[in-house]
Amino acid sequence: MSLRNGGQKEQDQKLFSLFSLSLGLTAQTERDALIEFKGGVNDPFHRLTSWRGEDCCTWAGIKCSNQTGHVVKINLGNPFYDWRWRYNNSLSGEISASLHALTDLKYLDLSNNNFSRRIIPPELGNRSKLQYLDLSYADFSSTNSLTIANIWWLSDLTSLTYLDLTAINLQDSKEWVQALNMLPSLETLILAGNNLTTIPSSLSTVNFSSLTSFELVSNNFSSRIPTWIGQLTSLRDHYRKS
Numbered sequence: 001m002s003l004r005n006g007g008q009k010e011q012d013q014k015l016f017s018l019f020s021l022s023l024g025l026t027a028q029t030e031r032d033a034l035i036e037f038k039g040g041v042n043d044p045f046h047r048l049t050s051w052r053g054e055d056c057c058t059w060a061g062i063k064c065s066n067q068t069g070h071v072v073k074i075n076l077g078n079p080f081y082d083w084r085w086r087y088n089n090s091l092s093g094e095i096s097a098s099l100h101a102l103t104d105l106k107y108l109d110l111s112n113n114n115f116s117r118r119i120i121p122p123e124l125g126n127r128s129k130l131q132y133l134d135l136s137y138a139d140f141s142s143t144n145s146l147t148i149a150n151i152w153w154l155s156d157l158t159s160l161t162y163l164d165l166t167a168i169n170l171q172d173s174k175e176w177v178q179a180l181n182m183l184p185s186l187e188t189l190i191l192a193g194n195n196l197t198t199i200p201s202s203l204s205t206v207n208f209s210s211l212t213s214f215e216l217v218s219n220n221f222s223s224r225i226p227t228w229i230g231q232l233t234s235l236r237d238h239y240r241k242s
Helices: 002-039 097-101 122-126 151-156 176-180 227-231
Strands: 062-064 071-075 107-109 132-134 162-164 188-190 213-216 237-240
Touching: 002 097, 097 122, 122 151, 151 176
Parallel strands: 071 107, 107 132, 132 162, 162 188, 188 213, 213 237
Antiparallel strands: 062 071
């Protein structure tokens, strides 16, 4: 009996060691991903000065799960919402594809910064746990040069409930409705000032029936509001202006 208990204890210790090793490797992977992201960013106002040391969970704008230790939240939105002052606190440069290594990420806010003349990496679409994505005014140049060239990667974010792409250039994303229609949990969708010109008059199936707020202001639509929007029975707020 004692031998059996001793063997079980030894096995439990091995499993615990393997689990601890796995957590350590995961933490290192996530830290490296954030360091790579920082490496592509210009930070003249020193917002990322705390991004040093081994424990990335203590870094500014980063939150980790108390249960797993994984990074679950990145909040690097610029708090200066007034366009006259955003330069005073903005990050610029490149949004790195390294963020796809954060497998438990649920919240990503990069709004009101200046990631101009860049394409948002489609690898972010690998984050199936992502629930909140705010890229609004992530490029505040006058040309809307931050671009999503192929919007279909967003359709893989099946847990997404909030999406704000205000002022992101979607001019070449002709199938934006079809792609976003693949998000059954989406509750808030803000597409303002995206250079959108087309909206389909019909959809065979309306999947994003959880929408409660849908904004399409400051685009370039020439058609009328399509009838399928009337099938969004949960919709409380809808703003459309050409």
